[in-house]
Amino acid sequence: MAVVFPRFLNSPLPHSSLASSLAPPSPRPQFFASSAPSSSSPMEIAPQKYTDFTFVSAPHRNLMVDMVSTMENRLDSQLKPCTLPSDIQYYYTPSGNSHGSLYIRSGHTSSPVDFVLGSWINCKMPTEGALNITSLSAYLNASTDAPNFLIELIQSSPTSLVFLLDLPPRKDLVLYPEYLNTFYENTRLESLRQTFEKLPEVQPYYSSALYIRCLTSPTSIMIQINTEGSREGRMEEIIKDHVHPVAKEALGIWLDRCACGHRNVDEEGKAYLEKRDGLIKNKTIEIDIGSSFPRLFGPDIANRVLEVIREAYNG
Amino acid sequence: MAVVFPRFLNSPLPHSSLASSLAPPSPRPQFFASSAPSSSSPMEIAPQKYTDFTFVSAPHRNLMVDMVSTMENRLDSQLKPCTLPSDIQYYYTPSGNSHGSLYIRSGHTSSPVDFVLGSWINCKMPTEGALNITSLSAYLNASTDAPNFLIELIQSSPTSLVFLLDLPPRKDLVLYPEYLNTFYENTRLESLRQTFEKLPEVQPYYSSALYIRCLTSPTSIMIQINTEGSREGRMEEIIKDHVHPVAKEALGIWLDRCACGHRNVDEEGKAYLEKRDGLIKNKTIEIDIGSSFPRLFGPDIANRVLEVIREAYNG
Secondary structure, three states: OOOOHHHHHHOHHHHHHHHOOOOOOOOOOOOOOOOOOOOOOHHHOOOOOHHHOOOOOHHHHHHHHHHHHHHHHHHHHHEOOOOOOHHHHOEEOOOOOEEEEEEEEEEOOOOOEEEEEEEEEEEEOOOOOEEEEEEEEEEEOOOOOOOOEEEEEEEEEOOEEEEEEEOOOOOOOOOOHHHHHHHHHOOOHHHHHHHHHHOOOEEEOOOOOHHHHHOOOOOOEEEEEEOOOOOOOHHHHHHHHHHHHHHHHHHHHHHHHHHOOOOOOOHHHHHHHHHHHHHHHHHHHHHHOOOHHHHHHHHHHHHHHHHHHHHHHHO | OOOOHHHHHHOHHHHHHHHOOOOOOOOOOOOOOOOOOOOOOHHHOOOOOHHHOOOOOHHHHHHHHHHHHHHHHHHHHHEOOOOOOHHHHOEEOOOOOEEEEEEEEEEOOOOOEEEEEEEEEEEEOOOOOEEEEEEEEEEEOOOOOOOOEEEEEEEEEOOEEEEEEEOOOOOOOOOOHHHHHHHHHOOOHHHHHHHHHHOOOEEEOOOOOHHHHHOOOOOOEEEEEEOOOOOOOHHHHHHHHHHHHHHHHHHHHHHHHHHOOOOOOOHHHHHHHHHHHHHHHHHHHHHHOOOHHHHHHHHHHHHHHHHHHHHHHOO
16 A cells, blocks of 8 residues: 555546545445445444455455455465554544555565555545545565565555555566566466556556556556446456456466565675665655645544555565 | 567567557548658658658657757757768668668767657557657766656557656665655646546556566556547547647656756765666566567667667667
8 A cells, every 4th residue: 555545646637536536435335345345423323353354346356355365375374463453454434434444464574475465545535425445465575586466456546446456576577587487478467467558447557656567567557447427336346356356366477486486596685675665665654754644534534544654664 | 768668568568559459540641650661662761850740640759759858948058969970870681571760869968868769660560550659868877866858659559648747766766765855745647647537548557577667667658548439539638738838848857857947966976876777778678689679670779779779878
């Protein structure tokens, strides 16, 4: 989450769709709960956890639950439990308009996994409708140079979804063509990316932060799906029939080749990775500590959550 | 040229449009000469030079002539004359079906310009119609780390054009965010890119070579323009009203900030640039010496032209 969503909120295109042109969601309760569960007062809000994915449609939830469970089943013995305080695992504003969840599991010292970070937020927008962002990312440590993993779904209305899926490289692909070959050319990632080119509802998505664009691989999926004017349930169908299987296959590639594939990294290589990984994390936090997260959750919650992310990053 | 076109020819999408679904060009002689000037036998072919851009539409030719003359007017005192042999400055197959031109001007020792490379090819396709590629690129040497310049137009039919325009970075933008800031965030390149998002005829273009995708900046323009079904002359209108002014402004940015802007590069920086520039050139040639150029011109011409490009690249 930390990588992308604040820039999404700053971006002119989605911003306008959030702030001005967000049509009230059409009623489809079986798929899409657009705000907090019922109109409970803040006092009555029941605790939620990351894997509940409370506020999103069933196919969106199924996808995220499948991602987390597939990753955890495969890596479980390598991961410590999530020990975040309960007010970070689930947080919400006093008004009850904004809810969020953060979930971090660090890797054991012997594991190549640095940490796994999951997050969701649900924010009622002033103009009706809700913003739902769900994400799961996994960062490897400098014992391997293999790519990280990222999936993120940003839904600003029932008919508008940004879908990001990537194995972000950890080396300059221009200088390391054999790395490009191993992780991108010799995998099915490019054909996974191409499957979305055939869907008429899909347009490319460009992050408004140029630095974020530089972090992606050449096979990254960064798309906007717009189903306005399509038949009822089309978005859920796309998530179930296209987004879910593609995400599952990409995660499988990452688990096989990156998290569980062996790579030799010498001391010079380790220093390079530590410098590059560290710079990315610092820049990412610098971009994150913009106005968006405080705007949605107020400075207190924003600072508390960002502090926890900062700690995980500086591990 | 050397960077992209062979991969374009290998790419499934354009390949199919060339090899199977290329409709005969509709007659619009005022704009688009789809093959060699008249049906002259090889013996009668009049010599052409790079700046003639003989085979393309008037707006396409005007754009390329403007690019070359703007670059040469500004950099003229820094550039040596083109001394390529005449059979490289203009070459064609015995059948007269394929024509090409190469143009190289090296920079003087005191100049930050390594060399300027211009190229065009015109190839009759077996299924009727012609492929026209025109390009101009400028490479800087290691006395500066500023980006290079590239413009390329690949027209496979009167209604189908791939347009590539970029200031390809010479450093890993993830590791050098201040470089990203100087050349990309603090210029109008991103808003130039965005102008094409508004045109309904425009789709993103993905090179089939992942390595080529890695060479581009986050503000690169890599688009396919398809005007099939649009009114007569729409492609020429897009070239004149959109492609030309955007390309001109990007070239202005490159001339002001890159070719003529001063940058301090220390010895370590020079070694990094030489390594990275050299690797890009070698990989590019490796990708180029595929089957496409020999397929279009035969091995003899292909080898002769590629040998000259190799010499320019290795300085």
